[in-house]
Amino acid sequence: xxxxxxxxxxxxxxxxxxxxxxxxxxxxxxxxxxxxxxxxxxxxxxxxxxxxxxxxxxxxxxxxxxxxxxxxxxxxxxxxxxxxxxxxxxxxxxxxxxxxxxxxxxxxxxxxxxxxxxxxxxxxxx
Numbered sequence: 754x755x756x757x758x759x760x761x762x763x764x765x766x767x768x769x770x771x772x773x774x775x776x777x778x779x780x781x782x783x784x785x786x787x788x789x790x791x792x793x794x795x796x797x798x799x800x801x802x803x804x805x806x807x808x809x810x811x812x813x814x815x816x817x818x819x820x821x822x823x824x825x826x827x828x829x830x831x832x833x834x835x836x837x838x839x840x841x842x843x844x845x846x847x848x849x850x851x852x853x854x855x856x857x858x859x860x861x862x863x864x865x866x867x868x869x870x871x872x873x874x875x876x877x878x879x
Contacts, residue, residue, distance in 0.1 A: 760844035768833035772826040779822030786816055831856060 791813045797806045835854055857863035 760840040762837060762840055765833045765836040765840065768829045768836065772829035772833065775822045775826035775829065779819055779826065782816065782819045782822060786813075786819055789813065791815075 791811070793810045793812055795808050795810050797808060798804075799806050831854075838854060857866055
């Protein structure tokens with residue numbers, strides 16, 4: 754399309770590619786872990802209610818390798834997203850875009866990040 758800014762998303766795409774590689778390796782490692790009889794299904798009787806309780810009992814922990822692959826994939830996707838925002842902002846003429854997406858692990862954490870970015874008022878979100 755004529756007149757549209759162009760951005761180089763090569764690095765963001767590399768991060769996505771690496772994340773996909775890690776997801777594939779994580780799936781493979783997790784599949785191997787499951788095949789080792791890492792957990793068992795058990796049925797217990799609840800004496801208070803008379804109900805049968807179906808449980809999945811973990812026999813061995815998920816290997817660090819599996820967690821590492823999936824964690825790395827998520828981090829790479831986050832970096833790709835931040836890089837894409839930066840590249841798009843630059844392409845549209847904002848050369849000093851240094852505000853990554855406000856990732857947080859709770860609503861309060863998210864609000865704190867946004868409050869920290871505000872230049873006016875002590876609590877503009879409330």
